[in-house]
Amino acid sequence: MDIETDASLSRRDLLKAGGALVVSFAFGGTPLPARAQTASGTGEAGKPLDPTEVDSFLVIHPDGSVTVYTGKVDVGTGMRIAVAQMAAEELGVATERISIVDGDTGRCPNQGGTGGSTGLTRGGTAVRQAAATARQALLALGAERLGRPVSDLTIVNGVVRPVAGGRSIGIGPLLEATKFRRFSLKVDPKAPLTDPSRYTIVGKPLPRPDVPAKCT
Amino acid sequence: MATYTFRLNGRSVSVDAWDPDEPLLYALRGALGVHGPKLGCGLGQCGACAVLIDKQAARACVIPVSAAAGRHITTVEGLGTPERPDPVQAAFIAEQAAQCGYCTSGMIIAAKALLARTPKPTLDQAKQAMDGNLCRCGAHTRILRAVMRASQA
Numbered sequence A: 001m002d003i004e005t006d007a008s009l010s011r012r013d014l015l016k017a018g019g020a021l022v023v024s025f026a027f028g029g030t031p032l033p034a035r036a037q038t039a040s041g042t043g044e045a046g047k048p049l050d051p052t053e054v055d056s057f058l059v060i061h062p063d064g065s066v067t068v069y070t071g072k073v074d075v076g077t078g079m080r081i082a083v084a085q086m087a088a089e090e091l092g093v094a095t096e097r098i099s100i101v102d103g104d105t106g107r108c109p110n111q112g113g114t115g116g117s118t119g120l121t122r123g124g125t126a127v128r129q130a131a132a133t134a135r136q137a138l139l140a141l142g143a144e145r146l147g148r149p150v151s152d153l154t155i156v157n158g159v160v161r162p163v164a165g166g167r168s169i170g171i172g173p174l175l176e177a178t179k180f181r182r183f184s185l186k187v188d189p190k191a192p193l194t195d196p197s198r199y200t201i202v203g204k205p206l207p208r209p210d211v212p213a214k215c216t
Numbered sequence B: 001m002a003t004y005t006f007r008l009n010g011r012s013v014s015v016d017a018w019d020p021d022e023p024l025l026y027a028l029r030g031a032l033g034v035h036g037p038k039l040g041c042g043l044g045q046c047g048a049c050a051v052l053i054d055k056q057a058a059r060a061c062v063i064p065v066s067a068a069a070g071r072h073i074t075t076v077e078g079l080g081t082p083e084r085p086d087p088v089q090a091a092f093i094a095e096q097a098a099q100c101g102y103c104t105s106g107m108i109i110a111a112k113a114l115l116a117r118t119p120k121p122t123l124d125q126a127k128q129a130m131d132g133n134l135c136r137c138g139a140h141t142r143i144l145r146a147v148m149r150a151s152q153a
Helices: A002-028 A080-089 A118-146 A172-175 B023-028 B087-094 B104-117 B123-130 B141-153
Strands: A059-060 A066-070 A097-100 A151-158 A159-162 B002-010 B011-017 B049-055 B056-058 B071-074
Touching: A059 A118, A059 A172, A066 A080, A066 A118, A080 A097, A080 A118, A118 A151, A118 A159, A118 A172, A118 B104, A159 A172, A159 B049, B056 B104, B087 B104, B087 B141, B104 B123, B123 B141
Parallel strands: A066 A097, B002 B071
Antiparallel strands: A059 A066, A151 A159, B002 B011, B049 B056, B049 B071
């Protein structure tokens, strides 16, 4: 009985949401990815879901830890740790400082279905490009704060610092300079990627975060 | 409706069932909210639902709840936690012997039962003992490594 009641309620809710959807399309003009039910097309506290936006893929927290959002789902393939490594490599952040949210349509950009070996080849590479774009933005913010040219700077363990040493600043505090702690940037398809010959994180076998819970 | 009382992971529990032939697995996953054992084939052929009854591995999808009365049932949850895993669980984690995780609980239970009766199995004995537990992801090689690692712990 309870189940039937709930089902009829949710059908009604769905119809209501469907009505809102038509209206938002009529006025908004652009189709929204994922969460089309909400007028703004944004997830968690206004985080965008548009796969062309850097902020759709990653959030840098005040303590310098990072949450990566991916529309591709880890079904035991190890994609979570692999994507974390790809993001860590580009951002200059330790893998342990990255947590992954995968496949939540309310919070993650729509990257299409997971299958056909597209998890990393399309899903992972999109995160990588977003992280590479974010890296350039972080270096620019760091240059401003430290009063040094971008070319002097690097990011190591979540800290922007001069290659030669000197005053540095964490990526968490750096984001305070931006509106809502966001990058508000389009993913730059030309943002330079770390050369594979210089990888220190990608390619290392690391334990998957999902395994302990699956064994206990 | 009959009530069946047994010990589940060290504590006494009671479940009500209209049908004495209701699979133990349904009682575990439903009324008791223990989700380690999985419903795979439902025919006792894949091992995803394995639990220990006393010290023996059994297929909870074909064991009636009435047969559990008065017995000690152990599921993977009763062995250890992510923070304090049992040696067999620790070996599975160390060998990363899980992909999707659906068979893992049953695999660990089967390994636990094997090691209880044969603490130092040969690889062949481990293969024989794990033969009835199926993994569709293809993690068998890692699973066997985990069983052997656990036997040496």
